[in-house]
Amino acid sequence: MAIGHKLFEPDEIRKTINVIKPEGELFEVRCLEANGKKVYSGYFKSPESLIDQLCRLNSTDSNIYITLGKVKEDCYSREQREKFVMNAKNTTNDNDIVGYKWLFIDVDPQRPAGVSSSDEQLHKAKERGNQIYVFMKNLGFNDPVTALSGNGIHLLYRIQIANNEDNKKLVKGCLAALDMFFSDDELKIDTTNFNPSRICKLYGTMARKGSNTEQNPHRLSHLLSEGSREPTDRIYLEKLVSLIPEKQEKPQKYNNYNPKEFDLEDWLQRFYIRYRKSSYSDGIKFILEECPFDSNHKGKDACIFQTRSGAIGFHCFHNSCSDKTWQDVRKLFEPDAYEKRQQEYERKIYSRQPVIQRPIQSIVPVQGNPVFFTARNILDLQVPEERFVKSGIADIDKKLRGLKKGYVTIMSGLRASGKSSVISEMTLDAVESGNNVGIFSGELAPKNFMRWMDLQAAGRGYTEPTQFEGYYNVTRKYKEQIAEWLGQHFFLYNNDYGNDYRAVAEQFEKAIVEKKLDLLILDNLMAFNILCLSDNKFEAQTAFILDMQRIAKKHNVHVLFVAHPRKAMGFLRLDDISGTADLGNAVDNALIVHRVNNDFKRLGKQMFGWNDNNPLFESTNVIEIAKDRDGGTMDYFVPLYYETETKRLKNSPAENKIYGWNKSDDGFYNVEQGEIPF
The missing domain is CATH 3.30.310 (TATA-Binding Protein)
Known part of the structure; x- marks a missing residue:
């Protein structure tokens, strides 16, 4: 009995051959009967010859497949040349393949053997296929040929690599990586499709597994898209394989971390x-x-x-x-x-060294300065004059009275929370109130730092849009006026001289004296090389904060430094700031900058019981006073409002600061007739 068109669609087969085996390329087709007793094999070079022989084939329930690799021309001389032979002595094996032409990805629903997939399972396979397509596109792969296999989804990525053991291992690794990412209890990436002579469903033929039922029907396989004609370079296959975790995890040399015990x-x-x-x-x-x-x-x-x-x-x-x-x-x-095991190792090594006995420090009383104070002594102590540098953030200046000279403040916040905006705006407000500011910005080049500050200093009426959306500029005329105004009040460290903490701190101490600095801003702790203070990271951080306190008190300057949080889970708290606990304990003030996004709202409701109408949610950024040594303020949130054109974080949406460089502005925007600023 001839198969006839009930088991295949000639036009779909023509389309498949033209895409997968174009221009007379040799291929083998195999027809496997369901009972497994008969296998028909034939070698062909054209779709017409294949279709003619399929019509002549005496079989009723075959599933039909095609070779994907480039078949050696010698195979065309086998007995099944341009015809089907039942149970042929020789069919295509790995040694008959010149090279790989396709990375074959089969997304197959998990189901009992010998059963066709349900419509729901096939729908899920399509969704998973789309996810794989996006993933591979992002990795750099060219568009694949995609097809409905009848029971699942196929993605065939055109490649061009030789048939050898290294490439066989590479293709196998690619499928293993995709299996790791995309297989689960419902859908599976077939990891057996790595051998060079692998056969694939001949699209345009019926997929017949089990009985043809309404729940699990037989379907016609067919192409969905023809993909790119350009093969994907080998480097992208290597990139995919590199995503598989290494057999032994070795994050550090001495930590002896064994994943099997984890x-x-x-x-x-x-x-x-x-x-x-x-x-x-x-x-x-x-x-x-x-x-x-x-x-x-x-x-x-x-x-x-x-x-x-x-x-x-x-x-x-x-x-x-x-x-x-x-x-x-x-x-x-x-x-x-x-790091813990690393430190344990170091302690073992260093403990072998002879213990150095340090001399006992004796306290020598000084006349008029008792070792212990009485209440009367304290009453008669002279109170030093307190001076503050205005931050420009109204509630901070109200609650903390500003940035107190002789004190140290730590500022932290997640990425893109607005820390850089706060720092440069604080600098401008400090200069505006008559103070001198020194800055270390380890991650920003001078031009980038100044571009941001120019926008904030200029104000909305003096910025202009560029060809890039959301990107504004200040004309040179106004930049020159701003630079003149900042004059000898603003000093930015030149990063060309390195980031060794001791060397940088020495220069800043000189600058504090010579340039009479009132505010020192260090952005950020991680940008410094603090190993000069200690080989141990945590001891170095402790030494850093103690040195900050020394500089602040010795020179009566306020020191503000930035430290990144060490984790990003939950609502960011003072304990989350990177490094030793001394950072949070030793500073006088602590500020945390938050961005008002869905996480902030959700976690704020969980932690503080805020409701949906909380006024903070109407702002774009929030500064939290997390520690205040003098007043004891904590968990106090200050709302701010970001302005795109100027990068300013404003105390209110309507605020329009006029800095000292601008001698003529009356606080109103200059607009063309008929335009209204928003």
């Missing part, structure tokens, strides 16, 4: 990280409720993987987090995870 699931539960557990061919994956680095990345966006060998990996499918690794995740919750 209970990943217990760790996730200990830090209240919500997840859904699933499996894949080589291990277990924990699909996170939300990405640790950005809570907007939800669903199946972020996963932690653990292979059978114990290696652990992390991946978020969003570009902004794509560079994050498992080590980054762990350090987010355990900043010292990869």
Whole structure:
């Protein structure tokens, strides 16, 4: 009995051959009967010859496949040349393939063997195929040929690599990586499709598994898209394979971290990280409720993987987090995870050195200055004059009376929370109130730092839009006036002279004396090389903060420095600031800058019981007074309002500061007739 058109569609087969085997390329087609007793094989070079032979084939329930690799021309001389031969002695094997032409990705619903997929399962396979397409596109792969296999989704990426063991291992690794990312209990990436002579569904033929029922119907396979004609370069296959975690995790030389001894699931539960557990061919994956680095990345966006060998990996499918690794995740919750063993090792090494006996320090009383004060002594003590540098942020100047000279303030905040805007605006307001400011900006070049400050100093009436959306500029005329006004009141450290803390601190101490600085801003702690203070990071940070206190008190200057938070989970608190606890304990004031986004609102409601009508939610940024040594203020939130044109964080939406460089402005915007500023 001839197969006839009930089992294939000639036009669909023509389309498939023209895309997958164009220009007379040799290919083998195999027809596998359901009972497995008969296999028909034929070698062809044209779709017409193939269709003619399919019509002649005496079979009723075959599933029909085609070779994907480039077949050696010698195979065309086998007995099944331009015809089908039942149970032919020789069919295409790996040695008959010149090279790989396709990376073959089969997204197959998980179901009992010998059963066609349901419509719901096929719909889920399409969704997963779309996710894979986006993922591969972001990695750099060219567009694939896509097809409905009848039971699942196929993505065929055009490649051009030789048939050898290295490339076989490479293709196998690609499928293993995709299996790790995209397989779960519902859908599976077939990891067996790596051998060079792999056969694939011949699109345009019926997929016949089990009985043809309404719930699990037989379907015609067909192409969905023809993809790019350009092969994807080998480097992108290597890039994909590189995403698989290494067999042995070695975050540091001496920490002796053994992933086999690490209970990943217990760790996730200990830090209240919500997840859904699933499996894949080589291990277990924990699909996170939300990405640790950005809570907007939800669903199946972020996963932690653990292979059978114990290696652990992390991946978020969003570009902004794509560079994050498992080590980054762990350090987010355990900043010292990869340092404790290192320190233990060092202590063992150093403990072998002879103990140096330090001389006992004796206190020598000075006449008129008692070792212990009585209440009367304290009453008669002279109170030093207090001086403050105005920050320009109304509520901070009200609550803290400004930035007190002789004190140290730490400022922290998540990325893009507005710290840089606050710093440069504080500088302008300090100069406006007659103070001199010195700044270390370890991460910004002078031009970039000044561009931001020029916008803030100019004000909205003196900025102009550029060809780039959201990007504004100040004309040179106004920049010159601003520079003249800042004059000898503003001093920015030249980063060309390095970031060694001792050397930089020495220069700033000279500047404090010579230039009579009132405010010293250091942005940020991480930009300094503080190992000159101690080989141990935490001891170095302690020495840093003690030196800040010394400089502030000795020279009666206010020191404000920035330190990044060490983790980004939950509502950012003082304890989350990076480094030793001395940072939070030793400073006089602590400010935390928050960006008012969905996380801020959600976590604020959880922690402080705020409701949806909280006025803070109407602002764009918030500065929290987290510590105030003098007044005891804490958990006090100051709303600010960001202005795109000027980069200013304003005390109110209507505020329009006029700085001293501007001698003529009356506070109103200059606008063309008929235009209204918003």
